[in-house]
Amino acid sequence: MFYRESGQFKSSYAEDQQIFPIRQDRIGIAALLVLAFVVVPLTADQYWFSAILTPFLIFSLAALGLNILTGYAGQLSLGTAAFMAIGAFMAYNVELRLPWMPILGSFAIGGLCAAAVGVVFGLPSLRIKGFYLAVATLACQFFVLWAINRIGWFSNNSSSGVITAQKIVIAGYTLDTPAAKYLLTLAIVTLMSLAAKNLMRSETGRAFMAVRDMDVAAEVVGIRMMHTKLLAFAISSFYCGVAGALFAFCYLGTVEPEAFNLDLSFRVLFMIIIGGVGSILGCYLGSAFIILLPILLNLVAGGVSHTFGVEINHASLSNIELIVFGSLIIFFLIVEPHGLARLWQIAKEKLRLWPFPH
């Protein structure tokens, strides 16, 4: 009933090809955007901006980057955090060494540097597949961190290898409040999500999916293997690089190379597995699950022990949180192995039939 499409006629090719063909979806997305761009900035407090929403958006973008590569083009990668590190450190260096460069230009250059490295480490994908490729990208993860740690140029010879992001100034206006940084992050993430959504509906995106589903067949129908795979690596790394730059400039402010360790790569990989491999919505759901659920569990545990006056040892409480979090991951993967995005799709189908299922 809620998703009834009857009465929605498409009378032109443009209408038939639009991103959200169902009117309810268009209304929903518009409402969501109004909520994110207008209602949230007016109502949320600093805690929400700097501890919840900004990291959520940044990790959604990183997950989106990985999803383009793994979910759409079928190339498994464990180098996400390294690409983020390149984005962060290069954006910092561009700002430092080319002071006239506008900040968005620095973010873009950070992303492009990550893309270049992505192409280089994507070369093995022409020969190897699956888990073996994942191991090859692991080399990227370790090499990049090693280089950033060893080569003083990256951190402007800081004694501890730590960089401090410069001020964000756009058109003479300094963005220094958490709300302003949130809005900048939101704008970039929205635009890049839109670009990704469109890219995946284009010829390039279809080529990615063809390579993912069966690369021999794809080659036979005339898709250039090297071009497609390396393009996937480049686009994916660009997204991760921009996410890394946002991580440094809009979220933490000061970052050490260790922040981008293998653990972070795994977390982003878990985000797309839980959210939904090969789905844009899944990136957001997965990021919310991995980033926000532990915080929610922590608040809930604190609330329960406070309300009921039960004195639970804090160490046990923290361990229980981890256990519950782990169980929830298993629960969701059993309920829906294709991720949370698939759950939403099923829900949508049910809503379409409701209240008269067959």
Added chain:
Amino acid sequence: MKRNMIGGLGVAFAACAAMAFSAGAAAQAKEQFVPANGYWVGPYAPGGSGIFGGLIDYMQMINDRDGGINGVKFSGGKCETEYNNARGVECYERSKKKGPTGASVIHPLSTGITYSLIDKVAADKIPMISLGYGRTDAADGRVFPYVFPLITTYWSQAAAMVKYIGTKMGGMDKLKGKKITLIYHDSAFGKEPHGILQDMGKQYGFDVQMIAVAHPGNEQQAQWLQVRQAKPDYVILWGWGVMNTVALKAAAKIGYPRDKIIGVWWAGAEEDVLPAGDVAKGYIAAGFNVSGANFPVIKAIQKHVYAKGKGEMEDKSRIGSIYYNRGVVHGILTVEAIRKAQERFGKGQPMTGEQVRWGIENLNIDAAALKKLGAEGFMPPLKVSCADHEGSGLVKFQQWDGKAWKVLTDWIEPDRKLVRDKIEASAAQYAKEKGITLRDCSKEK
């Protein structure tokens, strides 16, 4: 059915979250809120639980014995950071508005989280104490008004180690032509001493060799083979967590004498040496606090907290351990800074972050004050100022005898001018990058 279950879970979460928020909002008026954003799980839990145990117990003792500071009692809340930067930032944001005056002081207890919070504490006007860790050049209070790497920084520590090695050899001139190897945790923490060791090596003519150990450090055979080849006169161990234990075992395997290994203070707790067993005997580590439960301050905690069935430590044998006592040092500094702030801004009032910052900046704990606190010989005296956010630089060296840490030296002072010059140069570079104008300390009241 599936969806119902998920929906039910969601409703339960929402209800619980609402309770959590409403519980946090109900705070009493005359309280001084000091958050405990630490870690009780994960690989670094021994450090986190011990230090926060000591801190919380000390504040509890002040509440029970003295009724707080001039009637203002301490309140606190724990938040689990898992030693993870993102969680640390989240805990900070969650705790900064709690209590009548917000968080009065932050102890991040992680160098990474300290870095992540430097910009935020300055904007929120909440002082951050990074006691013996964190960003070294933050000791220049003109550039970093809200960050306090109190007592001693990593650079002072490295300088003090070289001085100690020099004294053991019979004078600093004897260091000429000697070889010192630094085995370090490959992170920002481990890289901190590089510059100062190289500078001192040039100054005194000794050779410095740096060997990195990748996190977490449970595989060190290659590194110690290098040590065997180089045959250094001393090894400085700059480790954290499991890396320390593994290093001691690896040193024993190649037969490197343990009394020639000198550890940083994060490599000098019972938790580091006990798992290594007998091979740890003779190992030397620095520390800005000593172990032992015989100090009046620890006895007061046992009498006023544990005798009443309260207290943080489940394993009572950890009371008086290095980490626990370090937590008590955190407690003493926090309480004394707030007491100092109350003397100026109004006794019996909860202090704001800005006022506590003044209190820390004017903290002066001399030998007489330490005696009064029951902490004579327990921690070094310190005097903080607007420009100098370190305040002391003193460390003791202690040796593990198989059962306990035995103190070898009195407080050793590093070459403070050398360290200070480096700190000011580094802070000036930071100020230039960030466009910060230096605070004029002669105008501070």
